[in-house]
Amino acid sequence: MSRPNNQRDAIVDRFSELMRRGIIFSWESSQSFDTGSIEFRFDLTPDRSRGHGRVTRLTQEEIYSMRNVHFWLDTVTEHLMRESCAVRAAHPELFEFDSGMHIRAMNDRSTREADRFVYDGMMFGNAFHPDSAAEAKAETLFKQFAGAAPLIILKSGKPIALKGSAGGQYKLFARRAYCVERQPDGARMCAVVPRVPLYDHLLGIKLTIETDELLFLKTANVAEAFGTRSIQVDHVAVDGVRYFGSLSNSLVPAHLNCRTAI
Amino acid sequence: MKTIRKMDSTGDTAVKFDETQADAAATLEARALFDRLTKTDNASVFTSDGRRVKHFDGLAEENVVVPMIVGG
Numbered sequence: 001m002s003r004p005n006n007q008r009d010a011i012v013d014r015f016s017e018l019m020r021r022g023i024i025f026s027w028e029s030s031q032s033f034d035t036g037s038i039e040f041r042f043d044l045t046p047d048r049s050r051g052h053g054r055v056t057r058l059t060q061e062e063i064y065s066m067r068n069v070h071f072w073l074d075t076v077t078e079h080l081m082r083e084s085c086a087v088r089a090a091h092p093e094l095f096e097f098d099s100g101m102h103i104r105a106m107n108d109r110s111t112r113e114a115d116r117f118v119y120d121g122m123m124f125g126n127a128f129h130p131d132s133a134a135e136a137k138a139e140t141l142f143k144q145f146a147g148a149a150p151l152i153i154l155k156s157g158k159p160i161a162l163k164g165s166a167g168g169q170y171k172l173f174a175r176r177a178y179c180v181e182r183q184p185d186g187a188r189m190c191a192v193v194p195r196v197p198l199y200d201h202l203l204g205i206k207l208t209i210e211t212d213e214l215l216f217l218k219t220a221n222v223a224e225a226f227g228t229r230s231i232q233v234d235h236v237a238v239d240g241v242r243y244f245g246s247l248s249n250s251l252v253p254a255h256l257n258c259r260t261a262i
Numbered sequence: 263m264k265t266i267r268k269m270d271s272t273g274d275t276a277v278k279f280d281e282t283q284a285d286a287a288a289t290l291e292a293r294a295l296f297d298r299l300t301k302t303d304n305a306s307v308f309t310s311d312g313r314r315v316k317h318f319d320g321l322a323e324e325n326v327v328v329p330m331i332v333g334g
Contacts, residue, residue, distance in 0.1 A: 131271070131272070133272070133273070134271060134272045134273040135273075136273070137272065137273025137274060138269075138273045138274070140273075141267060141269075141273065141274050141326065144310065144324065145308070145310055145312070145324075145326055176334075177334055178334070190333065190334035191331045191332065191333055191334055192331065192332060192334040193269065193328055193329055193331055194329060194332055195270070195271050195329075196269045196270060196271060196273075196329065197271075197273055200269045200273065200274065203269075203326070203328070204269065204306075204328035204329070204331060205331065207306070207308045207312060207314075207326075207328060208306065208328065208331055210312055211306075211308065211312065211313070211314040212306070212314065215331075216331070219331050219332065219333050220333055220334075221333040221334060
């Protein structure tokens, strides 16, 4: 039984591409009569005698499964690229200066950076690339709507205390993720005002808690350590009844059907 | 003169209008903005004394529009 041609072509294409890109300088393969596996030898330097070769094997199961061959090829490619970089860094004298490779590497890097910048902007606004003018404007707005004292406290790294419209107590920290801690249990809660500077986000959260605490509780996620991913208001109410019911050892209204308390 | 400050990536964008001139272009524009933000975008509008406003006529001198919060 012979290997399908498309597998062989995929392997040859990939290693030829690696040679063209200067990641490997030569490669050869040999098949084992005992196990049927194929052994591949790669040279990472122009001079084969320097001992910077790498060997890898493709097993028979992988040979007859196209998906695994591609997975294997990706793994080998990643490994060879990493090894090639390491050898080039350790032994630069073995390589001629390849301007094309440098240009390709720089292009790859600049493309990655640009992609990352766009992605961050889409996902997190300016959270990772703060715009100092926007941040200053947000601080001014925070000061105007929340006062100077809370701004000073937050900028010093300490939290400010908030009282929710439904009576809950919270602490607000000057950070974007998990900026709220419920009191007294310290549950870390996370809701954000998307795509705005930090102090706009904090002002939005502060005003929401103080005027519509239930909306905040419905929206915010809670740190996994507290068991549930989000606080559902009806669960809070039922849990509260269960808690006080068990404390006072009294009966709970039947319609709540709280087995814990009864 | 009243001001609506809409939070955005630049900090905020202010829209000013004279509430005594109901038919002025600036007032009509501000009213349209208020309706769009509160009804379509589910944003919340707060006055400088921390009160939440649900109608355009309830706006104070200084107001801020907070985009809809999302779980983080």
